[in-house]
Amino acid sequence: GAVVSQHPSWVICKSGTSVKIECRSLDFQATTMFWYRQFPKQSLMLMATSNEGSKATYEQGVEKDKFLINHASLTLSTLTVTSAHPEDSSFYICSARDQGTYGYTFGSGTRLTVV
C-alpha cells in the first residue's frame, strides 16, 4: 500500500531556531500534500495545501512566513517552522494524495517541542 514517510518523528529545539520537517511519498507520486497541526486531544487542523512546483495555499490564520512549505518534487514536501517559539510546540502531520488513485495517506507525525 501507499506509504508516506515523515521525519523526524520528534524534535526538541531551542526558542528562536528553525526546524524542518520532511514528508516523502515512498511508492507513489503526490502532486498535492497537506500539512496539519494537532493539539492534544483535538482534531487535525489543516495548515496549508502544497502543490508540486507552485506556492502553498495557507489556511486563514496560518502565518506563511513562519511556516514555510516547499514542494519541489512529486515525492517530497517540507515544512520549516522558522524562529520557533514554545507556542509552536505541537504535533505536525502531513498527508499526500496519490496522483494516480487520488487516495490519501498520512505520515506518522512529528512531535515538536520548543524549549
Next chain:
Amino acid sequence: QQQVKQSPQSLIVQKGGISIINCAYENTAFDYFPWYQQFPGKGPALLIAIRPDVSEKKEGRFTISFNKSAKQFSLHIMDSQPGDSATYFCAASMAGNQFYFGTGTSLTVIP
C-alpha cells in the same frame, strides 16, 4: 464553521460490545467519507471509507452506515477489543480536495 460534526467525544465500551460513532455534515457536495484511527503519537490511519452511492460498507468488524438524506454517517465496531482503543476521526471531502475532519472520538474498550 465545523463542516463535519462528530459525536460522542468519548466512548467506553466493554470488550465484545458494539462501538458506535456518529458524524453529520452539511455540504451535499461531499463525495468521500473516510474514517481514520489514530493511536497516541501516531498519524491517522485509514480504517474504512464510503462514497454516497452506497448505504453501507463492511470490512471485517468495521461497518460504515451512510444516510444521504439525513446527511449522516456512522462507524460501527463489532466485537470491540481492547486493541481498538484509540481516537477515531470521521472526515469528508469533495472532488479529491482537502479533508474536513470531525472533532474525534476517544474510544476505550475495557476488558
